Amino acid sequence: MALIVQKFGGTSVGTVERIRNVARRVAKWKAAGHDVVVVPSAMAGETNRLIALAKEIQPNPDPRELDVVASTGEQVSIGLLSMALMELGVRAKSYTGWQVKFLTDSAYTRARIVSIDEERIRADLKQGCVVVVAGFQGVDQAGNITTLGRGGSDTSAVALAAALKADECQIYTDVDGVYTTDPRIVPGARRLRTITFEEMLEMASVGSKVLQIRSVEFAGKYRVPTRVLSSLTDPLLPVETEARSGTLITFEEDPHMAMEKAVISGVAAQRDEAKITVHSVPDKPGIAYAILGPIADAHIEVDVIVQNVSHDGMTDLSFTVARADLAKALKLLREQVQPHIQCRDVTGEERIAKISIVGMGMRSHAGIAAKMFRTLAEEGINIEMISTSEIKITVVVDEKYTELAVRVLHKAFELEQE
């Protein structure tokens, strides 16, 4: 008998019939003898509807009031899901964020969880109840309603699993796990049965949208065994089968898990990126800050940053930004930064993509980077930028090569074979 936290996304509770299916799935786990806590998102489209209403009234909605409005979506879901469970003869009880309570800071619309008081949940579990908790929302010290920002329900579920010391946090979603790469690009892409938390973090940061990066961080920090699995399967699939489905996020320290791992776990691609180069700036202390500080102040997120060795005291600094931010970033650099730093030019390139390979195995295997570069070179794909971390190598290439690069890397690292 285990304690399991199950999170269901907005699509999974998007209609009455789907809510019934979620209830059937939950009831099945409960009937198998497990204690179950469920965290549903708002019904699909509901949060967007509420935010649109707010923006119609106040184009730049007051964050406190926006959270009051936006948090109602999950509140409706917990009530409805509890009813659906009762209709199946399962005892169920719902809690909002403030009832649990999920104490957060006061950063409306993007609050951080401070603590979770799980007493009432434990008491209800002891009574044989399935407990249904609203994700995405909390309450600050002063009693104001807060929300955790988009994708916050994943974070709520993982945090709750951590607080309850649950045996597993199951994130039900519309994909059936984490793949070696995007199956739309490589039909032979393979579902990973396990992935380490570090790999998952890197995958999330380079475009794998399976889990919010914040919830992965939480899972890592509190070592919550977290499983990504499909909500589209038959809700009455045997528990034993479902328990082995999807992808389990593990922790490297588990030697058994580590031994099983291939060198590389996956290939990720991220489009909608753009590259900015500041040409021939004096290579002196403070220059990177002089360029990137104003970018950060303008709330433009910068990803890969590369600075080459200097020639004659001059260097080039390149970095990537979201394509939607390119025009704004260029304008800012040309008008506010260029006059002060004596660079030769600021240029932007709109059509680039980031291709990453991720794997714990590369820590102990030499030559992974070389193999990646050679594979791309053999296909005539020019590498514009390179950035590496301990378990990830990212290259920036012309966007038109995205699919080709993913396919040849997937093949070169033999990801189709288990």
Add this chain to the structure above:
Amino acid sequence: MALIVQKFGGTSVGTVERIRNVARRVAKWKAAGHDVVVVPSAMAGETNRLIALAKEIQPNPDPRELDVVASTGEQVSIGLLSMALMELGVRAKSYTGWQVKFLTDSAYTRARIVSIDEERIRADLKQGCVVVVAGFQGVDQAGNITTLGRGGSDTSAVALAAALKADECQIYTDVDGVYTTDPRIVPGARRLRTITFEEMLEMASVGSKVLQIRSVEFAGKYRVPTRVLSSLTDPLLPVETEARSGTLITFEEDPHMAMEKAVISGVAAQRDEAKITVHSVPDKPGIAYAILGPIADAHIEVDVIVQNVSHDGMTDLSFTVARADLAKALKLLREQVQPHIQCRDVTGEERIAKISIVGMGMRSHAGIAAKMFRTLAEEGINIEMISTSEIKITVVVDEKYTELAVRVLHKAFELEQE
């Protein structure tokens, strides 16, 4: 400078544009120097939508979970209205029922208010804020969400006005006050500038749908000066004009108000009633309970009850029920009651109406009842039942006479003249 609580119904906040109009109206009162607390209902249709969703999942929804779901409607309204006020440059802050807090008992879907902690509201008012409070909802001692039942927002507003010792509670609705009778029946019906709380209570009990009877009771208990006025006028109508509009509920003890009053304040009609007569039952103790007990157990509401003097130890007992309950009540009486009480027959009459005249003045004026009966007799309207209270006389007549009865009584008591 006064402290005013303003309540706006679902139609008044039914669209973004209407919410803006409510904000303009509130801002106007604030600009005139008043402290304003606003209690909006859920946007029109929203509560019904939520309840329908719940019933789709659970035909007989769990009351605790139904309140979790249904209370979100008002939560959305308070956020949106606060935003609309800010957009006009007015400082505003919203509170849900549990934030205020409105402490209630645990009778989900029809909770009663136990106490209101108005500290935070006072503090915000002092800061110059307009405070926007969710009506209809509260929280019980254990922290569960409760709702006050349909029309509960009126009760919330009046109760809040009582707790804050507000100078006036203004209930904005889609009629512009309380009339001497239904203007659709009598075009010359006149708006009452004032009505006593007792009269309002009687009017509410006989079909005037202007205010929920429960909120009237609250107004009476705590002597909250409550004004019913229109939300359909120009929101920028001068405050001085609006302050004198509608109908103010007063308390008889105010001698100035009492002196102004006519003998009769209004004529009310209620259709959709049916009459049941239990013929020739033995006139002995316990017989009324034997008949009406099972009716109450079946949750059928009984209104006018009349028992005539007995002849030869036998009597007839008649009472009215809602027309929709007639068949059920007759079946129950014939199958479960008749076998035990030795009555001759149980009959039902479907097409009746209740006509009432209401007025504090009848306490001190003799002959009011006689005048009412004579007026009806002169028109050939047969009176089937009579029931009286201190300030109300109700007669039951054939439904086809409804309009005629209302018109002639309105004229006979000279209600068209101020």
